[in-house]
Amino acid sequence: MAPADPRARPGADDLVRAGAADLAARLAAREVSSEEVVRAHLDRIAAVDGTPGDGRGVAAFLHVSAQEALADARAVDARRAAGESLHPLAGVPVAVKDVVVTRGTPTTAGSKILEGWVPPYDATLVERLRAAGMPLLGKTNMDEFAMGSSTEHSAYGPTRNPWDTSRTPGGSGGGSAAAVAAFEAPLAVGTDTGGSIRQPAAVTGSVGVKPTYGGISRYGLIAMASSLDQAGPCARSVLDAALLHEVMGGHDPRDATSLTDPVGALADAARSRDVRGMRVGVVRELTGDGFSAGVSASFRASLDLLEGAGAEVVEVSCPTFAHALDAYYLIMPSEASSNLARFDGMRFGLRVEPSEGPVTAERVMAATRGAGFGPEVKRRIILGTYALSAGYYDAYYGSAQKVRTLVQRDFAAAFEQADVLVSPTAPTTAFPLGSRLDDPLAMYAADIATIPANLAGVPGMSLPSGLAEDGLPVGFQVMAPARADERLYRLGGALEALLEDRWGAPLLASAPALETVPARRPEVAPA
Amino acid sequence: MPALSTDDVARLAALARIDLGPDELERLAGELDAVVAAVASVSSVVSDDVPATSHPLPLSDVYREDVVEPSLPVDDVLAGAPAAQDGRFLVPQILEED
Numbered sequence: 001m002a003p004a005d006p007r008a009r010p011g012a013d014d015l016v017r018a019g020a021a022d023l024a025a026r027l028a029a030r031e032v033s034s035e036e037v038v039r040a041h042l043d044r045i046a047a048v049d050g051t052p053g054d055g056r057g058v059a060a061f062l063h064v065s066a067q068e069a070l071a072d073a074r075a076v077d078a079r080r081a082a083g084e085s086l087h088p089l090a091g092v093p094v095a096v097k098d099v100v101v102t103r104g105t106p107t108t109a110g111s112k113i114l115e116g117w118v119p120p121y122d123a124t125l126v127e128r129l130r131a132a133g134m135p136l137l138g139k140t141n142m143d144e145f146a147m148g149s150s151t152e153h154s155a156y157g158p159t160r161n162p163w164d165t166s167r168t169p170g171g172s173g174g175g176s177a178a179a180v181a182a183f184e185a186p187l188a189v190g191t192d193t194g195g196s197i198r199q200p201a202a203v204t205g206s207v208g209v210k211p212t213y214g215g216i217s218r219y220g221l222i223a224m225a226s227s228l229d230q231a232g233p234c235a236r237s238v239l240d241a242a243l244l245h246e247v248m249g250g251h252d253p254r255d256a257t258s259l260t261d262p263v264g265a266l267a268d269a270a271r272s273r274d275v276r277g278m279r280v281g282v283v284r285e286l287t288g289d290g291f292s293a294g295v296s297a298s299f300r301a302s303l304d305l306l307e308g309a310g311a312e313v314v315e316v317s318c319p320t321f322a323h324a325l326d327a328y329y330l331i332m333p334s335e336a337s338s339n340l341a342r343f344d345g346m347r348f349g350l351r352v353e354p355s356e357g358p359v360t361a362e363r364v365m366a367a368t369r370g371a372g373f374g375p376e377v378k379r380r381i382i383l384g385t386y387a388l389s390a391g392y393y394d395a396y397y398g399s400a401q402k403v404r405t406l407v408q409r410d411f412a413a414a415f416e417q418a419d420v421l422v423s424p425t426a427p428t429t430a431f432p433l434g435s436r437l438d439d440p441l442a443m444y445a446a447d448i449a450t451i452p453a454n455l456a457g458v459p460g461m462s463l464p465s466g467l468a469e470d471g472l473p474v475g476f477q478v479m480a481p482a483r484a485d486e487r488l489y490r491l492g493g494a495l496e497a498l499l500e501d502r503w504g505a506p507l508l509a510s511a512p513a514l515e516t517v518p519a520r521r522p523e524v525a526p527a
Numbered sequence: 528m529p530a531l532s533t534d535d536v537a538r539l540a541a542l543a544r545i546d547l548g549p550d551e552l553e554r555l556a557g558e559l560d561a562v563v564a565a566v567a568s569v570s571s572v573v574s575d576d577v578p579a580t581s582h583p584l585p586l587s588d589v590y591r592e593d594v595v596e597p598s599l600p601v602d603d604v605l606a607g608a609p610a611a612q613d614g615r616f617l618v619p620q621i622l623e624e625d
Contacts, residue, residue, distance in 0.1 A: 120603035213583045227582045256589040257582075326566040337543060344544070346618050351609035353619075354546070361621045362544065370546030375554075378545055382536060383559055385543045399570040401579035406572075408580060440558055441565055457583020482584070 015040035016183040017509075020092050020240040023186055027091040030080070034073035034091030038135050041093055042066050045137070045184045050517040052141055053157030057517035060159050060169075060179040062098050063106050064138035069093060072135035079133070089243060090133030095185040097176045098139040099146050100231065101220045102126050105136070109222045110144040110154040110172075113372030114349045123220020124255065125189065125231055125248040132247050137185050140175030144374045145340065146196055146224050148172050149446035152437055153376040160433070161204060163472055163511055167430040170200030170446070176234045177204040181508060187244045188234040193224050194328055195425075195450025197232050198462035202425035202475020205464045205507045207241045207492070208234045210450075212482045213457030214259040216245070217252035225335035226257075228328075228454045236508055238463055238492040242266035245485070261483055269486040270493035276310035278491060281418025285321040286449045286477075292428045294468025299424045302465040302476050305498040306491075316417050318410035320403060321452045327403035328451045329444060330387045330396050337384030340377070343369065379440065408456045415481045420491050423449045425462040425475030453479050461488040463496055464507040473507060530567075531560045 015037055018026070026032045045064055050057020076091040096102060099109045101119035103126075108114040122130065129136065143153035151159040151174030159174040161167040162182040169178040176188035177200030190197035192210035201208030209232045216231045223229060233244035249263030282303065287296065307313050345351035345368030346361065353359050354367040373381070387396040414421055426446055436443040453460040458479055465476035476495065480487040500506055533556045540547045540555075547555065601614050610617035 117607050120599050120607065253591060257584065257586065259584075320572070323569060323572050326569050329562065329566045330569060341544075345609060347616055348607040349609070358623070359619050360623060361619045364619045365544045366541075366546045369544055373545065375551075378540075378547070378551070379555060379558060379562075381543050381545065382539045382555060383562060385539045386531070386535075386559070386563070389539070389542070395570045396567070398579060399573050400566075401581055402573035402577040403569050404580040405577050408583075440562060455583070 012040040012043060016044045018186070019237050020089065020186040020235060020243055021237070023092050024088050024243070027080070028088070034076045034135065035070060037091060038069050038073040038093050038137070041137055041185060042069065046519040047516050048182055048514040049184060051157075052154060052159065056515070058160055058162055058165070058178050058182045058184065058514065059157060060140055060175045060182060060184055061095070061138045062108060062110070062141050062156055062175070065105055065136055068105070069135040069137050072133075076133040076135070087132035087247070089247060091135070092186060093135045093137045094129055094244070095137045095140050095176060095179045095188040096126065096129075097142055097173050097188070097190050099142060099191055099222045100126060100189060101222065102136065102139065105139060107139065107222075108156075109146070110142040110156065111372065111374070111377070112155045112350065113343050113368070117349050121220065124217035124252045126220065128248050134247070140173070140179050140188060142175050143172035144377050145222065145336070146172040146191055146193055147336070147376045147380055149195070149199060149443050150431070150436065151175060152433065153374060155374050158433055161430045162514060163205065164430065165515070167432050167472070168203070170203040170426070170430065172196040173208075173234065174200045177201050177206050177208060180234050180236050181206045181511065182514060186236070187240060189231060189244070189248070190234045191221055191229060191231045192450075192454065193228045193230070194332060194454050195447035197234060198450045198460055198475065198477060199426045199446055201234060201462040203430035203473060205473030205511065206234060206236055207238055207461070207463045208232065209241050209245060209461045209488060210453060210459060211245060211249065211485050212259065212459045214257050215263070215459070215485060216248045217255040217258050219252055219254040223339040225332040226339060227335060228332060230454070236506065238461075238489060238496045239267060239270040241461070242270040242489045259483065264486050266486055266489045269489035272490055273494045273497050275306060275491055275494045278311045278420065279418040280306055280311045280313045280491070281316035281414055281421045282313060283321065283414070283421050283423045284315055284317045285319065286423035290427050290448065291424050292468065294470060295424045295426070295428060295474050298466040298468060298474035299476060302495055302499065303422070305502070306495060309494060309498055314418055316414040316421065318407075318414055318452070320406040320410050323403050324407050324452045324455055325444065325448050327400040327407070328455060329383070330400035331404065331455070333380040333384030334387045334397050335384070337381045337388065340381055343372065345369070376440075404455045407452050411452070411456045411458060411481075419480075420487050421479040423477050425449060425477040429468045429470055429472035429474060449477060456482075458482050459485045459488055461492050463492045465495075465499065466507065530563050531556050
């Protein structure tokens with residue numbers, strides 16, 4: 001039987017194209033059931049997603065939880081029918097990056113070393129999604145252990161960009177960004193260590209937010225670099241991102257680095273659309289050289305719109321940002337080399353015995369890690385081991401930590417002159433699959449504009465600012481001081497409204513239609 | 528002269544407990560040498576009077592009340608283990624034989 005065509009069921013295409021806020025309103029008004037919404041998205045996934053590794057389809061998902069999502073949806077529908085008071089997003093489905101643990105649902109972090117592992121507990125953010133009554137559609141594809149900028153380092157095969165399936169969707173959270181951009185999920189959760197939410201958002205024409213460090217609990221995230229990792233929302237609009245951020249944010253006693261501040265009125269900020277008098281600082285070092293002409297033109301056009309709406313655009317200089325990428329590629333591998341020591345073949349996941357010689361724990365660890373980790377993970381663990389080793393520690397890791405101080409000072413000085421800082425999110429539009437796989441330094445450069453925010457712990461957002469001359473989306477990055485996430489939503493919501501007034505529709509409405517591909521998964525039983 | 532030889536990478540891989548084949552050692556040595564050369568500039572842009580930052584937020588120790596909280600059931604935890612026996616992880620021999 002041919003895969004379900006989303007247009008075959010009346011209203012299904014409309015349901016997958018609706019945003020989360022719109023779906024929430026229609027669910028609350030009982031115009032549609034959560035089961036219908038979930039079914040429409042599962043059908044869309046079946047129609048366009050394919051299988052990672054088979055060379056076709058978007059391949060945004062590593063695992064689709066069709067039956068669980070439908071059961072959760074029916075449970076929400078029953079509670080609503082019984083007149084229970086529900087969370088505003090109850091019944092709106094969400095996809096979750098596979099680096100976030102989900103009880104009873106396979107979690108691999110895109111690695112063979114965790115193939116088949118089923119976590120015994122939920123991440124705090126997953127508990128909060130479930131408590132809000134949001135069905136989990138499945139787990140999204142990613143670079144192995146979130147190490148990469150293209151999702152090509154997934155051990156299961158790359159995700160493809162919905163705008164052009166010969167190109168990458170960015171990374172590491174290419175699966176979450178592609179899932180929302182391909183209308184396979186209204187919302188998705190990502191994690192951002194050096195840009196893994198924002199850079200994929202930029203190249204897929206979607207919205208992604210890295211909250212202030214500590215704004216959303218890290219409990220249940222498979223750690224890469226603990227002083228940089230931050231979960232956040234992926235969506236098709238600034239308002240939808242705010243709604244998901246509000247569900248997941250807030251203090252968690254199980255994460256010692258979790259902020260105690262309340263999450264803030266982010267959706268209100270997204271709706272305010274008022275940037276009059278807001279000082280918008282263009283970071284000189286994150287514009288110009290190294291950024292493609294199409295990216296720069298789109299960025300400048302958005303600045304003009306903001307100025308026209310009453311914002312005050314100023315230029316600021318953050319000279320040490322030029323060294324942020326280098327510092328990041330010492331700090332992140334150092335922390336990763338320590339964090340990934342837990343994958344030792346003893347307590348969970350893969351165990352491989354050495355092909356010859358005695359079978360000791362130490363030799364099993366080395367054989368397991370040699371067989372279970374992919375090339376980028378090995379590269380970073382060994383780089384981190386080197387940066388932390390005797391004789392090199394001060395020159396590399398120590399110096400990188402000092403650069404981190406300088407980056408924070410640059411941010412502090414810039415935020416004296418501006419309420420928010422802005423730049424293009426990524427230096428280019430989506431690059432072709434395979435084009436940077438053999439050149440780690442070219443791959444790393446994709447995150448040049450996003451890394452400073454991680455080093456300083458400040459929040460950042462990417463939202464689409466238009467298409468470059470190649471017809472591919474461009475991302476506009478907004479950064480705010482720590483704990484001032486609402487400024488991202490205020491500026492982002494206003495800019496999005498200005499742009500959509502000009503375009504007449506959201507940018508993703510102009511994305512090309514996707515090819516229907518063979519479904520890998522059992523089809524969902526008809527309603 | 529490269530900063531990282533294949534012997535260096537072999538030593539680091541042993542420290543990191545990762546078995547690598549000869550081809551992987553060769554390839555990683557080349558790639559890592561390029562990465563190290565690119566990032567080494569960090570040591571030239573900082574001076575001794577700049578303090579190091581290890582974390583984006585000022586952190587203090589966080590305590591909770593000293594009360595027993597529920598733990599995961601043993602069977603749930605061991606369900607994901609490569610090998611288990613008698614309610615415990617079963618691991619290979621941990622000491623080399625003399």
